Amino acid sequence: MVNRRFPVFVWVIVLLGLALRIASAQGGLWLDEAWSAELARQAHTPLGVFLNINHDNNHHLNSLWLQCVGFGAAPVLQRALSIAAGTITIAVAAEIFRTRSKGTALIAALLFAISPMVVTMGSEARGYACMTLALLVAILLIDRWLLDQRGERTRSRLALCFGLGVLSQLTMLFGCVALLGWVFFALWKRTGLVPAVRGTLTLFTPALVALAAVLGLVAGAAWASPTGFQFGDYKPFEILLFLHAIVEMLGYTIGWPVVSLWLIPAALILVVLARRAGARHLAFYRLAIVAFPVMLAVLHAGNPGHPRYYLLTAVALLLLIAETTGTMIARGGWQRVGARAALAAMLAGGLWQDVDLIRNQRGDPTPAITAMKARAPGGAVVVLDRPTGLAMLKSAAAHLRYPVDIIATGCKPAQFLFVDRFKGEDLPLAPQRCGAPYRAIAAARARGLSGTHWTLYERQP
Template sequence: MDRDVNRRWWWAVCAIAAAGLALRFVCSLGDLWFDEAWSAAQARDALTPIGVFTGINQDNNHHLNSLWMQMVGFGAWPPLVRLLSILSSSAGILVAAKIAEPRGRMTMLVTALLFAFSPMLVTMGSEARGYASMTLAMLVAILFIDRWLAGDMAWRRPTTVALCFFLGAFSQLTMVFAALALAGWPFFVLWKRSGFQTAVIETFKVFWLPMLTLAGVLGFVLLAGRLAGTGFRFGSYDPFALDQYLRGVTTAIGYTVGIPWQAIWPIGYVLLLLAAAPFWGASRMALYRIAIFGFPFLLAVLHAGNVGHARYYMPALVPLLLMLGEMVGFGLEKADWKRIAAGIGLAVMLAGSLYCDYVLAIDQRGDPGGPVREMMARAPDGAKMLLDRDTGAAATEVAAARRRYKLQIILGRCDPEARFLLIDRFQGEALPSSPDRCTAHFVLIAQHRMRSLSGSNWNLYERRQ
């Protein structure tokens, strides 16, 4: 009887995962935006799979994602280009539910809902980047470590964790920070249970191979850059700034829980949740404290760069959702005010998440293929286009390749035959007041303003005599 009940609950989880898969597919229909298109161009220019590992020595190269992009081809159907992320993120829903299963069926169901509809995971799970596959690797590692710490030695598998670190790091290098949290978690648990010496010995036994594997991946990436003569480079590197750091953290939290308000209060909200979590059924407090608090705090202490990008906080956001799943599931199983509070919290998060997901599906990352469609309507046989700066080159080139449109992009020089002008800006950057270029006058014919987490704003102009 109990087996039949569990089967029904898992059918419900599978239905949620199927809904999450469908949602990610819908959100993947638009053209590739800047980061994705840049990766696609790099994968094309690398020519061979070996070139992906040895020739693109830059943080924009998420190796497994670049291999997939190279395999499907430049200008392929966007959902196909994003298929690795779609499947990885959808599988992550099931793994997260499996992690939550021992804490109760309600916790399992709530966790599946949060992972299926969190705007951050939907965005990363419908985008041709490495964050979704890294998240899946992190979740699988959490599953094995969690079961091992619960006393089931069959889950104590250093080789499996090493494989997760290997695939996670070749998906996205922020797996390094996830690995530190994953290793610190059992150390503190075992220290509390059996003493410092036992914790050191047992943690070493389990994690020496995964950490060696991770060091090997990092060493390979750095050596490849050195042998190429370029070193490992950053596509763009913004020095640490407090306002950028706060914006990155609050955006990451807001899009994870479905309340993307640009204010400082989400940080205080998460700190309060961390303090209350032990009293609300959360069981992996060492992991949650290291990942959710320790990782962002470490970035601030080290004054790391690029801290304004919300996606860089994925190693903290995955444990945050697991913690919320435990807390809400615990509250819903009570018969007092905690059930009401948990129900309201879940309703708010799901309503906000679904709205953000709707905006992403409609916005399609700022519709980066829009300029090509507009030019095709006015010049179906092909056109020359002036580009305001190189950030719009790859996305426009990919969109044109997908439609087999003959588009010549002119950057950094004038051409009297150029009929169109494209100006793109990221969120927070102002568009120029005057569109005139090369002594020619251009008038606005189309524009788009992004409303989702990823994307850019753009104006398209046409030359007038």
């Protein structure tokens, strides 16, 4: 049932967010999504999702959904779970601030509806949208609990958030740590050290049990597997990769399309000034926006170059921006003018990036199958430049019901050659395979947070 406590504008914003996510979900599955679908298909059963896919590309709830709709389903249907979760997230973000200020609730809804970071994660077949929803619901529950520290149901609901959040995406673990720290520091300030420890453990004991159960299931399945836990791609920590990912995450969170290192000190200054700007949840903002990425840098965590790994920071930053701009607008004067100008700039930049995502569709691989179908209506043989593109082609071909024989390795005569590349890698202009020259006939270059560059070549006589 519609929550009539919200202004009608909030529901209009929710519908806008839904439209942006549906429009962004039309293209074929890109590399990570396609491999998620392929791994879910290979698992065969829901139990296999938990026991047989010991891979970082297995976001359990998303894999279950991909199994449910089928490998050859329309891409928008394969992404429907994320679309639904991402849309609900908009309403939950508004609900966090509803009792304090309807204006702030409206701003939060706008930011979560339009932020390119959240739109991207909410329109692809991965687990990040469901994880974000679980995180925001937990924030809402804790925000209400800190007012009076009552509610037995809060403990069980937090356990559900922790369990489902980690089953959605393992990086929810970072969010769990930030939530624990938030409650601890808030209680310590009120009651002292020992009561704060006791109160935090009392609130989170069921949640920690649920978290341990899920992590134990994942670890146990990996331990029992002959291959152990696998990573699709693993790169050691590099400071330049880390900084670039942080900057890219910040830019796509606030709708700033220009990559600039100045975004990092700007975010830090906002956190420092958060108290003066009227923010309440200071401990959470400091832990999620500052301590979390600093901890990863200190620990030299692997794979530092993926902006989506810092989604916790993006969520906290959006909440902080909503809270500070809402407060400044309410104060009036020059603060109102400045806050409105900053908010308008963020929303305009975010919409610009969203439109670019809708146009680009993460380097949609579907045209590769369309090009093969036009030249070989009865089916095609295509050789891969490297195995990474296998799942993308299989997924797109299954969706279009086109028979294609994909050669991942070896040297077999093939009419077509498919070459995929990541950002920063070049595509060959006139490649040769098995002694035969090939000419490009279709291509796409991905823009934004997700996607893969690719080119399809046809063998020349």
